[in-house]
Amino acid sequence: MESSEVVVIGAGIIGTSVAYYLAKAGIDVTLIDSRGPLSSGAASQACAGGVRHQGRTSCEIPLAIHAINLWATLEEELDADLDYRRDGMTVVTDDASLVPFLKKRVAKELSMGLDVRMIYNAELHDLVPGLSPRMFAGSFCPLDGQANPLQTISAFVATAGRLGARLKWNCPAERLVVERNKIVAVKTSEGDIFCRFAILAAGAWSGPIAATAGLDLPILPLGLQMMVTAQCRKTLDQVLGWASYGVSLKQSPSGGFVIGGGWPGWGDPATYETRPYPGSMAKSAKTAFDLFPTLGRVPVIRTWVGIEAFCKDELQILSLIPDIDGLILATGFSGHGFALGPGVGSLITRYLTSGKWPEMLTPYDISRFNNNHFEDE
């Protein structure tokens, strides 16, 4: 009979981070995944690697600050190269009507402790050489940055394993076993793993697993598409966003441009199949090209899709379930969970070691969907 204090379901950025911090705290943890870390089609595999404070919903800023403070020492802690860089991020605009919105957002973020400011014209173009000349304003956060998702997840897995976490791949969770309102086991394809706590971090695959415990998670699986170019001379240090359009543009240390921004692709969580949409490819290319025209002659070498779990309010579910003792939901990150990963792992570990649910996680309780308080946000 297999048993573990905690079973973490899902080996994406969230699940691997949770497993690492639990193992580091000396907690007996088993991390399972239906396939393995970095599996094609999963959200973490199709993540662009943004690690940013700015541009988040207000309630998420404390969690982002906590998480990004952890990022600062994560490479040393994991003894791994994560390609983590704090070269800043600028969200630019060429639309005068959006400047007041950017300014108000920056003022709000400043009041919450972020190092962020508006920049204009010559300063903007000095900061981002190669930026389209039509851009004239932007919000700049010097502590924003980027990291390599694949290296980060690999490092979490390797270090968690070294610290004693049990890792089980090709081991899908088939059912949450609940007895007398309490999690007692996770039924897997290899048998039951008896546990006191189950942490559901299976992204777009969380819904059917939660349903086995009678929960109807308000998440929608959506494919998100990424594109990367051939390597070329390094010209962009920052992460670039555009206030008007869906684009996230970065240049990796090896020289390839990574183009994201929430453009949809086709994906089927049931079969793990994914397929890019030609329209998404063309439109995300156009947006990136309009933003950073020096990209024009750079060849596209690859495009791919990952399936992400979206919540209606585009905020994650980090929640206990009152009627099911021992079940923790950590899912529905809606396309912006990568940067938060270390923070979520450390805070869930804090809960399991202290018994007190961290205040920083309370905005993400699943009960918010009962009263639809987010409807008009």
Add this chain to the structure above:
Amino acid sequence: MGQCQGRTCAGLIEIILSTETQTPVGKEPFKSQPPVRVLPIDHLAALADRLDEPAGPVSVTMTRRPLKMDATESTTSSDK
């Protein structure tokens, strides 16, 4: 994968693998999928107006909030 998109390096890699594994070239299946031709960003971008779908990114925050949101809220959200 570099500038050649696999059209040159795939053969070189096959030779290296053959040498390292003491296996004749071609004995083990080796699959590469070079594109028909290199597709620069501006060529792809030029197709944008000819493809109706999708209308925009999936993130509501990215597309709608800049114009309709509470002015204190975000103007960008997706890291994808």
